[in-house]
Amino acid sequence: MSEAVKMRLTSRLAGGAWFTFEGQNIPDHLILYLRSAFPDIKEEKVEDDDEEYVDAEDNDWFREVQAGTTPAESLKLLRTTFGYTQQALADKAGITKQQVSAMERGKLPIGRKMAHRLADALGTTYRNLFW
Secondary structure, X not given: OOOOEEEEEEEEOHHHOEEEEEEOOOOHHHHHHHHHHOOOOEEEEEEOOOOOOOOHHHOHHHHHHHHHOOHHHHHHHHHHHXXXXXXXXXXXXXXXXXXXXXXXXXXOOXXXXXXXXXXXXXXXXXXXXXX
């Protein structure tokens, strides 16, 4: 009999509200983002229990975080999560370091074609830049 393990991330939001994000195989880039956005986040591995699960996208805090995340921030987060320098990502995507820098600062928009190029270079899906 296999034992399911899940991870629980908990933090206090403005106004004293708490949120908990839990599940199996939480993507590293999401954990990294949550840790940077909510410095007091607590992480624990817990045994699966009979708690009711709610889709994260149905929660107000998730929509708030999602709405406040720009493609520029997502690009930088993904690049650093995967351990690339701006130059390394530029080389893999066939663009200049200056373009990567400008996109991360929000000075150069990330179009669909560029999003596909960057995602391919990072080994992820382009949708991760626009979540």
